[in-house]
Amino acid sequence: MRLGRDVPKALVDVGGLPMIAHAARALADSGVVDLLVITAPPGRSAEMRAAVGPLDLELQVVDGGVTRQASVAAGLARAEPGTDVVLVHDAARPLTPPALVRRVVAAVRSGHPAVVPGLPVTDTIKRVAPDDGAPVERSAAGAPVVERVVETPDRSTLRAVQTPQGFERELLVRAHAEGASRAAAEHLAATDDAGLVEALGEPVHVVAGDAAALKITTERDLAVATLLLEER
Template identity: 30%
Template structure:
């Protein structure tokens, strides 16, 4: 177990922390012949960047990597074997992201207290955000990383006309990790299964249980790689912050 310390350096209770990294999606918008997680940035697979951050974070005890059942070989060859990862447990994913996260939840250590869920295709997450997410979750039970919306957002009717413009001061772009106490997230997923609900993210499932979710301020460079343009942006950010990755 990891001894978590508060900002004054005083020892808090020992906790067990796991991160679930869903990486089973095909990423059809990338128009690539392979899963986008295995595309490279400066010669290194996207997924490797993501795993590296959690592997070196001392507050993370285990990494549950959820991948497509047909990609165990490529994952081992291109991502796991070239590195000395010690925390990773491979798990077969489901047909949707939500189902993959649930499969991961079923495989975490029985002693797990805190669970983070982080997109495999967000390779530029920073360790300070991981630490802050864990710290805030100990206090609030549910947190999500987010950044204030930069652009004006319009709510549009089905016929294409603007219905109204919400106040941008209250709008945030949601990222990952999303972090919860283990029992809370498991209950939220099982409730969603029972009621046949598919959520856009894990926080949505927790919100349905009337549990408040706290925002942890993230970084704008914590992008999710979805399209070919994102690869160019990510490589530029890696060059800019080369000392951190």
């Protein structure tokens, strides 16, 4: 079951602090972030700022858009032209270690304009399609009950991508400008910013991710994150 709360996910409590506070502190503790721009649901900017608490770097909060892509574009607009590296991070990955943040930034500054952290995929992955000629039976959630396997990719070449993703500012601005027409609808919007860079035909590189940077989507994820915090 996905998280069901009457507040934005970024404000959900994990180990006594909102997710956004954990994520912001990790960025600050990395020592490589000078400005943090948080995109908030319209009308909740003050609430989001208060949730972050004291922070040893400049903080701005802006209204986000109707999609993740539109929200990133709104935050990106606050990055000054002289900025060399822009990081895009999800509050839903609140336990991302500062060392991972530094690793991404270092890779961008070493000459890789677009960098994402990723972990090797350990499960066998199947690409599927509707079963040709058969009636499509669907579950209560709307997913097909039976599908046909069309391919088993070599998992040694697959990576599960995390955040923060890092980019040279000019490249990310160009990628968002080219992909702006996709930002208005969730089914068209990019699921990550690296996808917008790939659409330009530009290379994206991967650095080692971290298991602690898990994304909190379900109640089980929240329980795992709480246990990880207790172990720390």
